[in-house]
Amino acid sequence: MYLAMMVASIATMMFGSILISNMTIRQILSKEAVEQTESFISFLVASTDALPEFLAGDLPTTRTTSFLANTPRVGTLFRYALHDREGAGRFESDALDFGLATTGALQVPGPSVEQWLASRQPVVEIRFSEAGGEQDVISTVTMPIVIGGNAVGVAVASISQSLTYQHHSRQIRDLSLKIGGMSALVFALPLLSALWQMRMRQKADRKIARMAQYDALTGLLNRFAFTNRIEAMILRKEAFYIHLVDLDRFKQVNDVRGHGIGDLLLQEVGSRILQAAGPKAIVARLGGDEFAVVHARSQAPECDPRSIADAIVAELSRPFLLEGYHIEIGGSVGSAEAPVDGDTLRDILRAADTALYAAKNGGRSQAVMFTAPMDEARLARLALEARLREAVDLGQFELNFQPLFEASTSEICGFEALLRLKDPQGEPIPPLSFIPIAESIGLIEALGDWALFAACREARNWPAHFRVSVNISTIQFRSGALPDRVRTALDEAGLEPHRLCLEITEGTLIKETDQVMQQLRQLREWGVKIALDDFGTGYSSLSYLSSLPLDVLKIDKALVRNLTSPANPSWEITKAIIGLGRALNLTVTVEGVETEAQRVLLLALGCTHMQGFLLGRPAPASEIRTLFPPDGPQGQGGDDGPPRSRNRLAEASAAAPALAWEFQK
Ligand code: C2E
Ligand code: MG
Ligand code: MG
Numbered sequence: 308m309y310l311a312m313m314v315a316s317i318a319t320m321m322f323g324s325i326l327i328s329n330m331t332i333r334q335i336l337s338k339e340a341v342e343q344t345e346s347f348i349s350f351l352v353a354s355t356d357a358l359p360e361f362l363a364g365d366l367p368t369t370r371t372t373s374f375l376a377n378t379p380r381v382g383t384l385f386r387y388a389l390h391d392r393e394g395a396g397r398f399e400s401d402a403l404d405f406g407l408a409t410t411g412a413l414q415v416p417g418p419s420v421e422q423w424l425a426s427r428q429p430v431v432e433i434r435f436s437e438a439g440g441e442q443d444v445i446s447t448v449t450m451p452i453v454i455g456g457n458a459v460g461v462a463v464a465s466i467s468q469s470l471t472y473q474h475h476s477r478q479i480r481d482l483s484l485k486i487g488g489m490s491a492l493v494f495a496l497p498l499l500s501a502l503w504q505m506r507m508r509q510k511a512d513r514k515i516a517r518m519a520q521y522d523a524l525t526g527l528l529n530r531f532a533f534t535n536r537i538e539a540m541i542l543r544k545e546a547f548y549i550h551l552v553d554l555d556r557f558k559q560v561n562d563v564r565g566h567g568i569g570d571l572l573l574q575e576v577g578s579r580i581l582q583a584a585g586p587k588a589i590v591a592r593l594g595g596d597e598f599a600v601v602h603a604r605s606q607a608p609e610c611d612p613r614s615i616a617d618a619i620v621a622e623l624s625r626p627f628l629l630e631g632y633h634i635e636i637g638g639s640v641g642s643a644e645a646p647v648d649g650d651t652l653r654d655i656l657r658a659a660d661t662a663l664y665a666a667k668n669g670g671r672s673q674a675v676m677f678t679a680p681m682d683e684a685r686l687a688r689l690a691l692e693a694r695l696r697e698a699v700d701l702g703q704f705e706l707n708f709q710p711l712f713e714a715s716t717s718e719i720c721g722f723e724a725l726l727r728l729k730d731p732q733g734e735p736i737p738p739l740s741f742i743p744i745a746e747s748i749g750l751i752e753a754l755g756d757w758a759l760f761a762a763c764r765e766a767r768n769w770p771a772h773f774r775v776s777v778n779i780s781t782i783q784f785r786s787g788a789l790p791d792r793v794r795t796a797l798d799e800a801g802l803e804p805h806r807l808c809l810e811i812t813e814g815t816l817i818k819e820t821d822q823v824m825q826q827l828r829q830l831r832e833w834g835v836k837i838a839l840d841d842f843g844t845g846y847s848s849l850s851y852l853s854s855l856p857l858d859v860l861k862i863d864k865a866l867v868r869n870l871t872s873p874a875n876p877s878w879e880i881t882k883a884i885i886g887l888g889r890a891l892n893l894t895v896t897v898e899g900v901e902t903e904a905q906r907v908l909l910l911a912l913g914c915t916h917m918q919g920f921l922l923g924r925p926a927p928a929s930e931i932r933t934l935f936p937p938d939g940p941q942g943q944g945g946d947d948g949p950p951r952s953r954n955r956l957a958e959a960s961a962a963a964p965a966l967a968w969e970f971q972k
Contacts, residue, residue: 864899
């Protein structure tokens with residue numbers, strides 16, 4: 308189109324210059340013809356006498372007759388006629404006709420010849436005709452004959468201007484063509500450059516528009532374009548299925564293998580999802596390791612959302628081979644149906660997100676379709692989040708302390724600090740519900756820090772041989788500030804480091820990064836004890852246990868639960884773990900001891916420490932404090948005599964005779 312515009316502009320320019328040259332030639336011809344006629348009239352006036360009288364109707368004088376008879380033409384003026392003031396003919400050179408009106412009536416502009424004469428304006432008529440391939444040009448000039456300031460008649464001269472025309476037209480046309488060509492060129496160059504720039508800009512605009520729509524890494528739609536499409540579908544009241552996909556261990560791949568491999572993985576994931584979703588799907592990368600797939604039901608009526616979601620999970624469960632690395636991640640899928648599960652963008656995304664959350668919570672690498680009860684779970688979670696934030700702001704957490712026992716003597720050797728939180732109705736919220744949420748919403752650092760300081764402060768009130776155990780979340784190792792915080796907590800409480808035990812989980816050790824190890828070593832150097840909590844439930848490799856900076860192995864209550872007789876498989880496992888701990892010179896604590904039978908069996912297996920409802924339930928700090936003499940200073944008071952309130956704590960436990968044993972010391 309732009310090219311057509313350019314051709315049209317150049318053609319207009321050339322045509323314009325030809326038009327101008329034609330007008331110029333006409334002007335030149337007209338001017339020359341008028342000049343020639345003027346010269347002729349001067350010549351006529353000079354070569355005749357009594358011309359006014361002759362024109363007025365008298366007979367010509369001899370001189371005039373001789374001139375008129377012998378001068379039929381002058382140069383290119385090849386014919387002329389003379390008229391009187393009224394326009395009547397007086398002489399016609401071709402006919403040599405004197406005094407007869409053979410020339411016919413004179414045609415001039417205006418109402419009468421007399422009026423035209425007053426204007427003294429010559430009239431020029433140029434006629435072009437073709438003759439033998441040549442242009443024949445004859446101009447007729449009608450001009451007043453003025454003598455002594457008076458118009459005495461009219462001369463009509465016919466002049467052949469073919470040669471003049473040919474001469475000038477060639478020159479002018481050449482010139483005008485050159486000028487036209489030049490100006491077309493001068494005009495075309497900037498036009499061409501403007502066109503080129505416009506094309507480049509359009510290309511750049513198209514690229515920007517593409518970038519605004521597509522994810523640069525995977526080439527899939529981005530979040531912005533994706534939500535636009537869904538909104539459009541919702542506006543059209545189109546029914547569709549949406550699947551949100553979240554990779555299960557992507558962060559670990561990024562951390563361990565680097566961002567280059569992480570990027571390759573995302574690209575491969577993108578193409579596998581595309582393949583699983585089929586050609587009628589809208590597939591997008593919403594950011595990070597989140598993807599989304601949508602099927603309009605009108606476009607793909609045959610598509611079954613469950614099999615699509617399962618196909619995506621299956622695709623992501625297959626190992627990836629990237630630059631020689633064998634990578635296994637897996638992905639979770641949460642699906643919802645519009646408009647059934649939500650008829651606004653916000654609601655449908657929330658429904659799919661809720662299903663995704665359920666998929667991840669339910670063990671990952673699975674697909675879950677949204678159901679209404681899930682929404683209740685989501686609302687409950689939101690309420691819990693709000694409660695956690697409020698409790699952190701208002702300092703509404705409490706610590707309970709559960710006694711830990713020396714197995715052989717059945718004496719208390721310390722307490723484990725356990726967080727407690729109540730819901731708005733005053734009912735306790737289990738830590739296993741709120742701690743993972745506090746971790747996911749970034750509250751655990753503050754909460755863990757508070758628990759550490761509060762536990763150390765509380766331990767100051769206890770006899771000096773009692774140790775306090777504090778649970779530490781993996782997240783608390785991230786900033787690298789944990790040893791400093793522990794040091795400050797110990798200093799502030801005036802507690803010796805060996806009286807503090809930090810309980811970490813296998814999750815922390817799986818991320819056995821230098822940073823975690825360095826912090827653990829630093830803490831142990833100061834004398835702080837490190838316990839590996841919930842042992843026997845995870846998937847940790849036993850081989851690395853020897854190299855870890857550990858003091859205590861805490862066998863999880865799940866193993867103990869089944870420990871009813873030596874015939875039970877848990878018996879052999881527990882025995883093996885206790886043996887392993889011994890071999891590695893670790894203290895082995897068994898938690899969750901609920902029955903006397905379990906206690907006896909564990910004792911027989913050589914377990915060194917025990918914790919459980921049988922021996923003592925978690926109790927508030929105030930209750931623990933009543934077990935020791937009121938003014939007993941740290942490290943002294945609690946050691947003397949039986950505690951006055953041991954029965955009360957024992958009562959708090961459903962079956963807690965062992966708590967009493969300890970205080971008999
Ligand atoms: P954990 O560290 O393994 O703590 C022991 C859990 O077992 C406590 O549950 C305790 O009440 C329970 N328990 C003790 N004896 C028995 C028994 O005989 N039978 C049964 N069934 N359970 C027993 P709790 O207080 O609900 O805490 C659960 C988990 O929450 C803790 O498990 C720990 O992982 C976490 N947690 C508690 N407080 C904190 C904290 O301050 N920071 C962190 N990061 N986690 C904490
Ligand atoms: Mg613990
Ligand atoms: Mg535990």
